[in-house]
Amino acid sequence: MSEFTKALSVSTSGLQAQASRLRHLSENISNADTPGYRRKTVPFRTEFDAGQGVARVEVGRMSLDDRPLERVYDPSHPMADESGHFDGSNVDLLIELADAREAQRSYEANLKMFEQARQMSSGLMQLLRR
Numbered sequence: 001m002s003e004f005t006k007a008l009s010v011s012t013s014g015l016q017a018q019a020s021r022l023r024h025l026s027e028n029i030s031n032a033d034t035p036g037y038r039r040k041t042v043p044f045r046t047e048f049d050a051g052q053g054v055a056r057v058e059v060g061r062m063s064l065d066d067r068p069l070e071r072v073y074d075p076s077h078p079m080a081d082e083s084g085h086f087d088g089s090n091v092d093l094l095i096e097l098a099d100a101r102e103a104q105r106s107y108e109a110n111l112k113m114f115e116q117a118r119q120m121s122s123g124l125m126q127l128l129r130r
Helices: 004-029 093-129
Strands: 044-049 054-059 069-075 086-087
Touching: 004 069, 004 093
Parallel strands: none
Antiparallel strands: 044 054, 069 086
């Protein structure tokens, strides 16, 4: 496997991992007001492929945040108990937006690396044709 292919493989795994992270973040943001919704998180881990000599980013299993749900007081809500409370979500929009910005920047960095490796590979092919 050439070094260019290795670089493309590493950046592709980073792009896929950040895309998965952004998908879960967008689900969290869209369900911030859904009663009983628990925030989804995805861990990353490094997976070394000995056959190709490349370490890639792998997305682990999605898990639910075990922080307690917010108790909301609204006696008119259909899910309210006798005391007028119901379980809201445990999504903090500020954290979700900060994570989304970080994931976006990581995605852009991986995309830039992919583009650079592709341009270098293309430049090498042009040099070899001469």
